Amino acid sequence: MPASTMPARFTHVALAHGGGGQLTDVLLNQLVLPRLSNPALSQLLDSGMIPGGKLAMTIDSYVVQPLFFPGGDIGRLAVSGTVNDLAVCGAHPRALALSMILAEGLERSVLERVLDSVAATACEAGVRVITGDTKVVGHGQADGIYLTTAGIGELSDQPLPHPDRVEPGDVLIINGPIAEHGLTVMLAREMPEVQSVLRSDVAPLNGLIETLRRAVAEVVFMRDPTRGGLAGLTADLAGRTGRRINLEESRIPVKPEAKHAADMLGLDPLEIANEGKVLVVVRPGQAQAALAAMRQHPLGKDACIIGYVAPEKDGMCTLHTSIGGWRILQKPYGEQLPRIC
C-alpha cells in the first residue's frame, strides 16, 4: 500500500507539501525528480555523496516559528539539522555554509541572539561556518529570519549506513524519548497560552554517533526521525527495504508530558518531529554493544531497543501495541494540525 505513489494532482502548493510526509513525496516525485534525477539524488538520503570522492553534502532551510522556543531556537536548529543529516549518513561534518534571509525591520538583538546560538551550537558540534550569504527582503515578504545551512562531511572508511544493507533480525535502537521538538514548537506557535515543561530535544548528534561507530563494527542504517516522526521514518524504511519492521509500543520512550500534550492535541507521538533523536539499526549481535556505547553519551543515556526487522517481505511497518494487538504504521500525510475531533 505505497500511499506515496498515489496520484494527487495539485494546482497550488499547500503547507502540507513541506511537511515531510506523503505530500512532500508527491511534490518530489511529480516535480523535482523528473527534472533533476541523477544517481546521487535518487537515493533520497539525508546527504548526497559527491561522485568519485569521499565527501557528502547536505542542505536544509529553516523557517520555524517562533524563532525562539523552549529548548532551542532557529539558530541551534539550523546547525543541528545539517550536522545530523551528515552524521546519520556516516559522514564527519567538516564545514557549514550559512545563508540568512532577513526581513526588513528585524530587531538587531534578535539577530544577535540567533547568531550567538549558531556559534554556540557549531562549537558544540565541532564544526565551523566557513562561508555564508545575507539577503534582506521587504517588510512582510518574510517572517523574521529564514536560515539555510549547507554542510560538507568527510566519509569514514567504515561501511556506510544504507537502507539496502538492512537484513531480517536487525535491531532498531532509539537514543531517547520522542515527540518533544514537534510538540514544543506546536504549542509555542498554536497555543502560546499553554505553559509546558516540554522542551525541544534539538541537538547536534555527531558526537553520539561518533561514540556509537567507534563501539560497533557496522552500523547498518541511521536516520533522524524529524518531520513525519518515528512512524514516518520506520514506514519509509520498511518500504525501501521491502521488509517488515516491527516496533514494540511499550518499548518506545515517550515522556508523560509529551504523551499528554499529544493526547490533548489529538496527535500521535509516533508522528511528531524530533530534532535530537536518531534511529539506529544494527546487527542483532551488536545490539548490546551499541546500546552500551550510546548510553555513555549524554544524548544517548535513555537509549533503548524499540523493534526489529522481520523476515516478511511486505514492506510494512507494524506496531505491537500496548494491549498486545497490532496495527500498521504509515508515513503521515503532512502538516500536523491540532484537532479536537
Add this chain to the structure above:
Amino acid sequence: MCLAVPAKLIEQDGHHGMVDLHGNRLPVNTMMTPDAQNGDWILIHAGFAIERLDPEEARKTWALIADVQRAAGEGEAQEHTPQQRLAAATPGELL
C-alpha cells in the same frame, strides 16, 4: 469529535480556570463545571471543562471489572483508573 482529556484544576477565577496536564498548563473555560474545586480532575474538550471527574465512581467501576475474574488483587485493581494512573505517574513510571 469527542477528544477529551482529564486534567487537574489548579486555579480558578470566575470562568477562567487553569489546568495541569502532566506538566502542561493550559487555560480552560469552566462555565460548564461551576462546582469544580481546585485539585479536582476535570475533563477538557476544545478548551472547555465539560465535566468534573468522580474518582470514587472510577474506583468502583474498575474494582468491579477486575473483581469478577480475580478474587485477589482488589488493591491492585483500584490503581487501574485512568485518573489515578495519571495522578500517580512520574516521568520514570511511564517510560
Add this chain to the structure above:
Amino acid sequence: MSLTQHTIDDLLQRLDVAAKTIGHDVAFMEVCGTHTTSSFRCGLPSVMPSNVRLISGPGCPVCVTSQGDIDRLIDLGLRQDVILCTYGDMLRVPGKQGTLEAARARGGRIEIVYSSMDAVKLARREAGREVVFAAVGFETTAPATAAAICEAQRLNISNFSVLASHKRIIPAMRALLADGEIPAIKGFLCPGHVSVIIGSEVYAPIVEEFGVSCVIGGFEPAQLIAALVCLTELVVENKTALVNQYPEAVHKKGNRWALALLEQIFEPGDARWRGMGTLPDSGLILRREYQRFDAALRFNLPEPQEREPKGCICGKVISGAALPVQCKLFGKSCTPISPIGPCMVSSEGTCSAWFKYGNFRQMTLPKRQEKELLEVQS
C-alpha cells in the same frame, strides 16, 4: 507486565469466553469517531474474537456533515472579506471548490482554532473583517459553540457568526435502528463524551423500544474493551440493558450547565446527514433571538445542494451498511493523501482508520519466535 496489562488480558479473556459461548457472529456499533480511532490505534481489531464485530456508525462529525454543508463552508472560506475559523479536522475535507487547505493556498484566510473562544477573540482583534466559526460536532462540542455565541453577545461583537451543522446522536441512532438496510446489531457502544453532556438515561427508550443494549464506554483501551465485554456478556445472558461504564464522567442527567447553555442558544431542528438524508430533530438550530449570529443568514448563503462524490459510499460506511473495503475507491483513488469521501479525510473517519491502521484480519501476524527475538536482545 504492568497492572493495566493484567486487567487488559483478563478482559480480553472474558471477551473470548463470552464470544465462544455465543458461538455465532454478533455485531455491535460504536457511534463515536474517537472510539473508532482509539480502537484502531491500540490494535483492538487484531485481538477481537473472530465472531465479534464492532461496526463504526455515524460518529465522526466531519464524516456525517453533508456535502452541501461542506461546499458552503469552503465557499465562505474563499471569500476575501471572511476569516474562517475551523477545528483542524475540517481543513482537508473536499468540496466542489477543493478543500479549505486549498482555499488557504489560494489566499483564503483560514485559521485553525483549538477552541471556539479563539474565534471570538479573533473577531475582536480583527474588527474590520467578518469572522465565521465553522461549528461542527455532536453534543460534546455544541456547548462550546453556544458559549462562544454568548460571549460574542456579551461583548457586543458584530463581526462574529457561526455556520452551524451541529448534530444530535439519539435521533441518528433511532434512524439507524428503524432502517432495514443496516445490519442487525445487538447493542451500541455509546459515545462517552457525548454522554457526558446528554447523560445516560436518554438511551433508556432506545433499549426499551428496539431491544438493543446501550453501553456507555470510555476511551482508554481498557475502558473500550470493558465496554465490549459488557455488551458481549449481555448477549450471552440474553439480556438487553443500559449500562454506564464511564460513571466517573457520565451522570444520569448529563451536565446540566452545558445542557442549559445548549437550550439557551439552540433548538432541535432538521439536519442533513451524509448518506442518511434529512433527519427530523437531529440537528441544533440557532434560536430566533440568536439568528443574527447565523452565517448562512448573514451572508445570504444559498440552500446547500446535496450531492455525493461519484462512486463514494461514505454514506453507507457511516451507517454501518458497508465496510470501507467494499468501496471501489478505497485505497485506490481514495486515500488519506487524496481523499474523495469524508470518511477518508477525517482522522476519525472509518476509512481513514482502516487505511491507516490496517485490517489485521487480512494480514499475517508476526510469529511467536520473532517476538522472542526481541526479548533476547533487550
